[in-house]
Amino acid sequence: MTTTSNTPASNGGPNSNKGTVYITPLVHSLSLDILEFSALSALLVDGEGIIQWVEPLDSALPRAEREKEVHRVMADRGITSDQVELVWLDDGFLCPGLIDTHTHAPQYPNLGLGSDLQLLDWLERITFPTEVKFGNLEYAREVYEEVIRRSLNAGTTTSCYYATIHEESTKLLADLCIHLGQRAFVGKCNMDRNCPATYTEATESSIASTEAFLAHFDKPTVPTYSEPVKPSRLPLVQPILTPRFAISCTPSLLSSLAALSASRTPSIPIQTHMSENPLECAWVTQMFADETGAENWGKTYAGVYEHYGLLGPGTILAHCVHLDDEQREIIRRTGAGVSHCPGSNMFLSSGAAKIRELLDLDIKVGLGTDCSGGPSIGILSAIRSASYISKFNSFPSSSDLIPSPPRTRPLSTPNLFYLATMGGAALCRLEGSIGNFLPGKEFDALWVRPRGPGMFLRKGEGLKEIFEKWIWGGDDRDLGAVWVRGKRVAGTAGKETG
Numbered sequence: 226m227t228t229t230s231n232t233p234a235s236n237g238g239p240n241s242n243k244g245t246v247y248i249t250p251l252v253h254s255l256s257l258d259i260l261e262f263s264a265l266s267a268l269l270v271d272g273e274g275i276i277q278w279v280e281p282l283d284s285a286l287p288r289a290e291r292e293k294e295v296h297r298v299m300a301d302r303g304i305t306s307d308q309v310e311l312v313w314l315d316d317g318f319l320c321p322g323l324i325d326t327h328t329h330a331p332q333y334p335n336l337g338l339g340s341d342l343q344l345l346d347w348l349e350r351i352t353f354p355t356e357v358k359f360g361n362l363e364y365a366r367e368v369y370e371e372v373i374r375r376s377l378n379a380g381t382t383t384s385c386y387y388a389t390i391h392e393e394s395t396k397l398l399a400d401l402c403i404h405l406g407q408r409a410f411v412g413k414c415n416m417d418r419n420c421p422a423t424y425t426e427a428t429e430s431s432i433a434s435t436e437a438f439l440a441h442f443d444k445p446t447v448p449t450y451s452e453p454v455k456p457s458r459l460p461l462v463q464p465i466l467t468p469r470f471a472i473s474c475t476p477s478l479l480s481s482l483a484a485l486s487a488s489r490t491p492s493i494p495i496q497t498h499m500s501e502n503p504l505e506c507a508w509v510t511q512m513f514a515d516e517t518g519a520e521n522w523g524k525t526y527a528g529v530y531e532h533y534g535l536l537g538p539g540t541i542l543a544h545c546v547h548l549d550d551e552q553r554e555i556i557r558r559t560g561a562g563v564s565h566c567p568g569s570n571m572f573l574s575s576g577a578a579k580i581r582e583l584l585d586l587d588i589k590v591g592l593g594t595d596c597s598g599g600p601s602i603g604i605l606s607a608i609r610s611a612s613y614i615s616k617f618n619s620f621p622s623s624s625d626l627i628p629s630p631p632r633t634r635p636l637s638t639p640n641l642f643y644l645a646t647m648g649g650a651a652l653c654r655l656e657g658s659i660g661n662f663l664p665g666k667e668f669d670a671l672w673v674r675p676r677g678p679g680m681f682l683r684k685g686e687g688l689k690e691i692f693e694k695w696i697w698g699g700d701d702r703d704l705g706a707v708w709v710r711g712k713r714v715a716g717t718a719g720k721e722t723g
């Protein structure tokens with residue numbers, strides 16, 4: 226018997242071997258410029274959380290006829306009714322889960338603090354004093370659990386986390402992601418200079434504890450793994466090497482981390498900050514020139530990272546606000562990508578990143594919240610800030626009395642949604658597994674079910690309008706369900722009160 230339901234089970238997915246056919250409108254990105262809207266589709270997710278097929282349906286048919294059509298599609302695919310559950314999500318739409326390509330879990334307690342500071346003062350006064358507390362595992366557990374739950378509730382199905390220098394609490398962060406079902410990259414932060422005496426490490430112990438952190442993922446089972454990992458699939462949570470930024474790492478630490486990354490195939494991914502703030506950039510080039518008598522490579526931030534072997538297709542560079550042509554060319558040539566963190570760039574007065582110029586060079590770009598440089602934990606907020614910055618970059622300068630052509634094209638809604646999903650997936654080298662609903666990918670998805678008739682359900686409005694209203698005015702309360710790898714991990718459906 227086919228079960229018919231409109232509330233996705235809280236524990237369906239990989240552990241129940243039954244597949245699920247979702248009958249739903251859907252929205253996903255096919256490319257930077259192409260956002261596909263389907264008024265109604267049937268999408269089969271198998272018991273392992275993999276999308277098997279997606280078939281468009283005729284949305285004009287009455288519901289009983291649609292159901293017949295679903296059964297016809299299933300019969301064509303050789304699926305019998307007892308193999309699947311049918312779930313109708315026709316009040317709202319499905320879209321891929323959002324990807325946060327740069328955030329700091331231990332900075333969560335500071336969200337909203339320090340908006341009148343710039344990067345270097347903010348690190349010293351607000352950030353380092355908070356991060357140092359994560360040597361305490363109980364404190365770390367309390368904060369990390371809340372961060373993960375809150376970001377899942379905001380629709381973030383994949384997150385690239387910076388942790389702190391502390392090995393044990395960073396392992397705990399990785400275990401909690403697995404336990405709570407969030408796909409993630411987790412990095413033990415490395416910093417062996419220019420940081421407070423209470424929050425620094427010696428080069429050798431920084432490397433040794435990074436190696437121990439990597440070994441944590443090599444164990445056949447970690448105690449909190451909630452499901453066995455199929456050998457053919459990437460683990461849900463992976464380690465990422467995390468030199469904080471060039472200022473806080475000695476040349477020896479930078480090159481040891483690069484060697485560690487290259488010691489595996491594929492290389493261990495790397496995340497770091499680059500070219501965020503003018504004073505930071507000046508310090509980096511000055512410091513490396515003084516120390517090494519650096520030749521050309523030391524003249525730019527990107528040149529420093531390239532020299533020490535840190536740039537490659539697995540590298541995520543947060544910010545990249547202050548780039549010249551030479552640095553853009555280094556990023557393009559090495560295949561590294563950029564995490565654009567617009568909320569943070571405004572909050573810390575860092576500058577307005579030129580994202581269109583990176584996209585025009587085919588440089589990979591995703592979005593990041595950069596909590597707590599950015600004051601929000603959700604990617605919807607990053608989408609909006611990215612749009613406003615790109616519009617700002619497109620305005621003619623205010624002294625132009627005569628209208629002149631825009632300086633650069635602002636990011637369109639399809640561009641922005643691509644950055645939040647497929648762009649992030651490509652940046653994480655996961656574009657073959659997540660980011661849209663192509664068959665064969667894992668089902669990381671959101672059921673957007675906008676609240677209340679007033680804002681969302683005006684007569685005559687279609688899927689495109691509802692999607693746009695959610696992107697620009699929606700929030701966590703509009704997420705009926707959040708799935709990672711086919712398993713429901715968050716969402717309001719079934720939890721309504723009153």
Ligand SMILES: O=c1[nH]c(=O)c2nc[nH]c2[nH]1
Nearest residue numbers: 352469470498569595598
């Ligand atoms: O936005 C940022 N947040 C940080 O924690 C940090 N550390 C170095 N550079 C940084 N930039």
Ligand SMILES: [Zn+2]
Nearest residue numbers: 498543595598
């Ligand atoms: Zn950051």
